Amino acid sequence: MSSLTSQDWFWPALIIVVGLPIVLLVLTELANFLTRRQSSYARPIQLLRNYVLPACALFLLVDQVEHTNVHATWSRIAATVFGFLVMLFLLSGANAVLFGEARAGSWRERLPTIFIDLGRLVLIVVGIGILLSWVWGTDIGGLITAVGVTSIVIGLAVQSAVGPVIAGLLMLFEQPFRIGDWLDAPDAKGRVVEVNWRSVHIDTGNGVKIIPNGALATDSFTNLSRVAGASYRATARLSFTSADRPGTVRATLLAVAEELPAKIANLPAQVAALGDSDYQVSVPIASPTDENSTKTQLLHRAWYAAQRAGLHLDGADNSPERHSEYIDAHLRIVAGSFGLDEEALAIMVTHGRCLMYAEGETIQRADIVPDAIGFITEGAVAMVVYTADGIQVSVGDLGVGDYIGTTALTRQRVVSGVIALADTTLVSVPRDAISAVVRANPRLARSLGEAIEMRRAAAAAALAAAR
Structure with a gap:
């Protein structure tokens, strides 16, 4: 037995035949567990299981077949592949450790991806140089010197062009704004829709303005989405x-x-x-x-x-005389529809007021006692009621010739609110004036009473349907 274990191939073969399946089984379960938890460490573990360990086993086998001659061609190829996969595994693991679980607002979360990509490129170049030197015996000292001198020359030649880019990258590292924020910059005002290593794309409402990062980095701007107060x-x-x-x-x-x-x-x-x-x-x-x-x-x-x-x-001129002719003309139409005489018309015209409302304004709130009756002369309104949960329910619409505030005479609370559906004009007659008119005109009193009952019934039906 001791003679068997003393063989050069015994332990590598034992590792491949026995150890590799066990390790692969353990890594499979671990990868599945990390994948279910959506962990950033799942990818490095899968890379180790699927590529690094099989490449290591292949290198050991080839090395033993060629009698551990590291200078043999196939051994060098296997060693190169294995070394490259180890580099990828280390980079993937470092990315998971540093950036996979980065807390919001930390420097790791703010670091632009281009810095990460440049760091990876540098590490890969250094790793390839080490592999060439260790496995293939290449002298890379002269190559490093040449690359260094060339980089200095190129950097000095393009520093004026690269400077704004570096300034923009440093700005991205600071992250004074994010996608979705609103910026007020000298060249544009709008919402940030895209950020990359070269420029920021701002949706101005009239197209997308593309501003170089260097321009933002060297100028002042306001982030409208970051306010000191509550809103x-x-x-x-x-x-x-x-x-x-x-x-x-x-x-x-x-x-x-x-x-x-x-x-x-x-x-x-x-x-x-x-x-x-x-x-x-x-x-x-x-x-x-x-x-x-x-x-x-x-x-x-x-x-x-x-x-x-x-x-x-x-x-603007807002004198009462400005609306007197308008009030007289429209109240004359109202008086005609209700059969009112000239005396009643005169009372209404004397005390009437012209009130104008913009679309969407609340003209009359629900559950209040109105102090005047408003006759609609222009526009349209919606009658609404509210459920116990505050949900608005439509009762119906009123237009030119209709009136609101019908409970002003009875001093009862209205059950429905009134909202302007368009720019609307009312001629409002206060309670005392309309009361004097109603006492002398029973027809108007009956019309107002019928309107009150109809609207109460419509409001009750709308609330019942909303339940």
């Missing part, structure tokens, strides 16, 4: 006249801002006086994506709100 804010500046009361202006603008669809519900809007009758409105929104649409809606609705409040946005 991003859309701001707009509005101008009124010195005759407008600041308290009324502020309350009107706050009411408009709080009703904007993109506003974050649990964060308040802000209105600041800037002097010279200028005001800045700040609306908290979830993303810069909503900035343009929010500012557009704010400016659009602010004009209508200023008209209703008697304010002079941008110096």
